[in-house]
Amino acid sequence: MSSPQIRSLSWGLMTVEGSSAPYKDCKVWPGGSRGWDWRETGTDHRPGVQPADLEEVLKKGVDLLVIGRGMSEALQVPSATLDFVQQKGVEVRVLQTEKAVAEYNKLAVQGAKVGGVFHSTC
Template identity: 90%
Template sequence: MSSPEISSLSWGLMRVKGSTSSYKDCKVWPGGSRAWDWTETGTNHYPGVQPADLEEVLKKGVELLVIGRGMNEALQVPSSTLDFVKQKGVEVRVLQTEKAVAEYNKLAVQGAKVGGVFHSTC
């Protein structure tokens, strides 16, 4: 199963190839995508991305995870969260969202088992 490309990104709106939904924030993995609903885990810009936000994507067999911190990089990613990902044997890259989407798409096109979580505003 391949990771779906992100077909478009603008402030507050993301679209993923193969999905009829559009997302404000999204999670993607080999074979699928869904909205990243921060209320599920109590996530906020600070302290930021929690291990619970990433568990679903990590369980999909990804070898590399890309985290998009927002257009202005307002979303924090604590070192404890990065440690959690690395303990699972998964490489992680944290970037500004436009750069993160470009990196994710480059890897997806190459056939990498890549997953991502992306914040499309601030």
């Protein structure tokens, strides 16, 4: 099962292959995607991405996880969150969202078992 490509990205709007609805923030994994609703885990720009934000994607059997911190990189990624991912045996890359989407798409095209979480605004 391949990871869907992110077809477009602009401020506050992302479209993902295989999804008819656009997303503001999204989670992607081999075979699927969905909106990333920060209210589910109480996430905010600070302290940032929580392990609970990533569990769903990690359970999909990814080898690599890409995290997009936003267009201006306002979304923080605590070291405890990175440690959580690495303890699961998954490589993690944290980038500004435009760069993160490019990296994710490159890996998806190569057939990597890649997942991601992306913030499309600040």
